Amino acid sequence: MRGASLASYEAVAEAYEPVLRAAGGQGQQLGEQLYQVVDALDRSGSLRRALGDPSRPGTDKARLATTLLGGKVDDRVVEAVAGLARARWTSEADLTDAVELLAAHSLLASAQADGALEQVEDELFRLERILTGDRALRQALSERRASSAARSALVHDLLGAGRVHRVTLALVSRVAAQPRERSVVAALAELGRLAAERRDQLVAEVTAAVPLTPEQELRLTTTLSRAYGRPVKANVAVEPGVVGGVSVRVGDELVDSTVVARLDEVRRKLAG
Numbered sequence: 001m002r003g004a005s006l007a008s009y010e011a012v013a014e015a016y017e018p019v020l021r022a023a024g025g026q027g028q029q030l031g032e033q034l035y036q037v038v039d040a041l042d043r044s045g046s047l048r049r050a051l052g053d054p055s056r057p058g059t060d061k062a063r064l065a066t067t068l069l070g071g072k073v074d075d076r077v078v079e080a081v082a083g084l085a086r087a088r089w090t091s092e093a094d095l096t097d098a099v100e101l102l103a104a105h106s107l108l109a110s111a112q113a114d115g116a117l118e119q120v121e122d123e124l125f126r127l128e129r130i131l132t133g134d135r136a137l138r139q140a141l142s143e144r145r146a147s148s149a150a151r152s153a154l155v156h157d158l159l160g161a162g163r164v165h166r167v168t169l170a171l172v173s174r175v176a177a178q179p180r181e182r183s184v185v186a187a188l189a190e191l192g193r194l195a196a197e198r199r200d201q202l203v204a205e206v207t208a209a210v211p212l213t214p215e216q217e218l219r220l221t222t223t224l225s226r227a228y229g230r231p232v233k234a235n236v237a238v239e240p241g242v243v244g245g246v247s248v249r250v251g252d253e254l255v256d257s258t259v260v261a262r263l264d265e266v267r268r269k270l271a272g
Contacts, residue, residue: 019076
């Protein structure tokens with residue numbers, strides 16, 4: 001989301017945040033109901049157009065959302081979706097994406113109220129790395145010929161019985177069942193970023209040829225935290241193909257000091 005859509009989402013999300021804090025553990029229920037709204041919007045182009053039409057008065061769109069959802073979902077969900085419908089969106093897809101973001105934050109806020117947000121963030125990262133390295137499992141969770149229920153059942157088989165926090169299980173089940181044109185790996189990475197955001201942290205995706213020592217990781221996170229002016233957590237992945245140094249990505253910024261990157265730079269200069 002950019003421009004008007006991003007401003008619209010941020011305004012509604014800011015108003016919704018006190019609701020999540022008050023909801024505590026009920027945030028998971030609110031999130032699951034918001035995901036139901038996402039599914040309804042994905043299924044119905046006419047509904048997306050009706051609620052996202054920039055030429056239609058915001059009050060009319062909010063009234064429509066309230067009429068459609070009233071009595072079917074929690075009043076707090078009705079109010080949040082009505083707020084989104086009232087806002088202005090650059091595209092219909094942005095409205096659906098905004099509902100999905102509120103849903104994810106609702107589940108993460110539930111984990112936060114449980115004192116388990118850091119655990120959920122770590123579990124999401126570990127699962128992302130496992131899937132990155134396990135092609136067969138990645139394909140199984142992404143198999144579009146399998147039903148959404150079958151992919152969700154596979155997640156429960158793998159992660160159920162208390163192996164991960166309930167919110168982690170719910171989020172991973174969701175992205176496997178309804179990937180929404182994204183890979184499961186990309187969806188898990190985004191959820192991890194949202195979890196870090198809720199803890200007022202930036203996430204540095206670090207790739208190194210060998211594991212970093214605790215001292216090296218501390219120096220790295222300290223340096224990045226000073227540079228960005230806020231806490232930075234390093235998620236370190238080991239890839240032998242990285243000849244030396246580390247590759248660090250923070251948000252959209254890539255800070256690459258690998259030998260491979262330096263050699264490529266030299267080659268480009270020679271070629272030029």
